[in-house]
Amino acid sequence: MKESIELLKTKAQALPRARLGFFPTPLHRLDRLSEQLGINLYIKRDDLTGMNLFGGNKIRKLEYLMGDIVRQGYDTVLTYGAVQSNHAMQTATACRRLGLHPVLCLNPCSERDARNVRANLLLNRILGAEVHVVDYVPDEPEAEMKRRRQAMGRAHMDELARAGRRCYELPSGGASALGSVGYVMGYAELMEQCQALRIAPDYVFSATGTGGTLGGMVGGHLALGDRARVIGIADSPLDDDYEQNSAELCNGALALLSSDARATAADIHVDRGYYAPGYEQPSAIGTRAIHLMARQEGLMLDPVYTGKAFAGLLDWVQQGKVKPGSTVVFWHTGGVSALFADREITGPIGEA
Ligand SMILES: *Cc1c(COP(=O)(O)O)cnc(C)c1O
Numbered sequence: 001m002k003e004s005i006e007l008l009k010t011k012a013q014a015l016p017r018a019r020l021g022f023f024p025t026p027l028h029r030l031d032r033l034s035e036q037l038g039i040n041l042y043i044k045r046d047d048l049t050g051m052n053l054f055g056g057n058k059i060r061k062l063e064y065l066m067g068d069i070v071r072q073g074y075d076t077v078l079t080y081g082a083v084q085s086n087h088a089m090q091t092a093t094a095c096r097r098l099g100l101h102p103v104l105c106l107n108p109c110s111e112r113d114a115r116n117v118r119a120n121l122l123l124n125r126i127l128g129a130e131v132h133v134v135d136y137v138p139d140e141p142e143a144e145m146k147r148r149r150q151a152m153g154r155a156h157m158d159e160l161a162r163a164g165r166r167c168y169e170l171p172s173g174g175a176s177a178l179g180s181v182g183y184v185m186g187y188a189e190l191m192e193q194c195q196a197l198r199i200a201p202d203y204v205f206s207a208t209g210t211g212g213t214l215g216g217m218v219g220g221h222l223a224l225g226d227r228a229r230v231i232g233i234a235d236s237p238l239d240d241d242y243e244q245n246s247a248e249l250c251n252g253a254l255a256l257l258s259s260d261a262r263a264t265a266a267d268i269h270v271d272r273g274y275y276a277p278g279y280e281q282p283s284a285i286g287t288r289a290i291h292l293m294a295r296q297e298g299l300m301l302d303p304v305y306t307g308k309a310f311a312g313l314l315d316w317v318q319q320g321k322v323k324p325g326s327t328v329v330f331w332h333t334g335g336v337s338a339l340f341a342d343r344e345i346t347g348p349i350g351e352a
Pocket of ligand 1: 336
C-alpha cells in the first residue's frame with residue numbers, strides 16, 4: 001500500500017464532519033450468487049448508511065459537506081435534483097438532523113406530475129422540506145432545464161436572504177471535492193474490512209451519475225494502491241467530459257486530504273452500456289437484476305441506479321470480462337425508495 005489507511009484517517013480528522021450515518025456499513029458475502037456466478041461476490045451495504053431507512057451514498061458526502069456548512073454558520077441549505085432525487089431527500093434528512101432548513105429545487109423527470117406525492121417526494125413532505133418544482137417543458141434540452149432550475153433556485157435564495165436567512169447553495173448530487181472526500185474515506189473503510197476478511201478485491205463495481213462517488217472511490221484506490229479495478233456503471237448517457245470531471249473531483253478530494261496521489265481521466269473507468277433507454281427509465285435487464293438479487297439473496301436493489309449497475313456486473317461476468325474465481329465487490333449505493341415510485345420509474349417489477 002502506498003499510503004496507509006491510518007494516515008488517511010488521521011488526515012480526514014482535520015476536516016469538519018457532521019456525524020450523520022452509521023459507519024462502517026456492513027460488507028458481506030453473497031453465498032448463493034457467488035456460487036451461481038462462479039465468483040467471490042461481496043456487497044458493500046451503503047443502502048444502510050442511515051440515518052433512517054432511506055439512506056444511501058449521499059450520506060457519506062453530506063457528512064463532510066454539512067460539517068463545512070455548519071461550521072460556516074449557515075441556517076438554510078438549498079439544493080437541486082429531479083423530483084425523485086435521492087440526493088435531495090437525503091439532504092433534507094441531514095438538514096433536519098442538524099436543525100437546518102431544507103429547500104429543494106426539483107425538476108420533473110420520468111414522473112411528470114409533481115402532485116403525485118410518492119417515494120422520495122413523499123419523504124420530502126414528511127420531512128417538511130420547502131419544495132419548489134420547475135414546470136415540465138417537453139423536449140427541452142437538459143442544459144436549458146438546468147438553467148431554469150438554477151434561476152428558480154437563485155430567486156428563492158434572494159428571497160431567503162431578504163428574510164434574514166443564511167442560505168448555502170449545494171450542487172446537485174452533492175458533487176464537489178469535499179463531498180468526494182466521503183468516498184475516499186468510504187474506500188478506505190472498505191479496504192480495512194477486506195483486510196479483516198483476508199480478501200483482496202479484483203473488482204469494485206458501483207453505479208455512477210455525477211461521478212462524485214466514483215471519483216472518491218478511485219481516489220481511495222490510488223492513495224492506497226490496492227489491486228482492484230474500480231468500475232462505474234453509468235445511470236444515464238453522461239457528458240463527454242464525465243471522466244475529466246470525475247478525475248477533478250477525485251483530485252480535489254485527495255488535495256483536501258493532503259495526499260500526493262492524483263488521477264487523470266484515464267483512471268476513471270465507466271461503462272455506459274447499461275442505462276438504456278435512459279435515466280429514470282426502467283429496462284428489462286434492470287428488472288431482471290432486481291429480481292435476481294431479491295430472489296437469490298433477499299436484498300433490494302432500485303430501478304434507477306443499483307439495478308442497472310448490478311445488471312452491468314452480471315454482464316461483465318457472463319462475457320468473461322470478470323474471470324471465474326475473481327473477488328468482486330458490488331457497492332450498493334442505496335436508492336431503494338424508488339421501488340415505491342411510479343411505474344414510469346419502476347417498470348413491471350411487480351409482475352412475474
Ligand atoms: C446519486 C446516486 C448515485 C450516483 O452517485 P454520484 O456520486 O452522483 O455519481 C448512485 N446510486 C444511487 C442510489 C444514487 O442515489
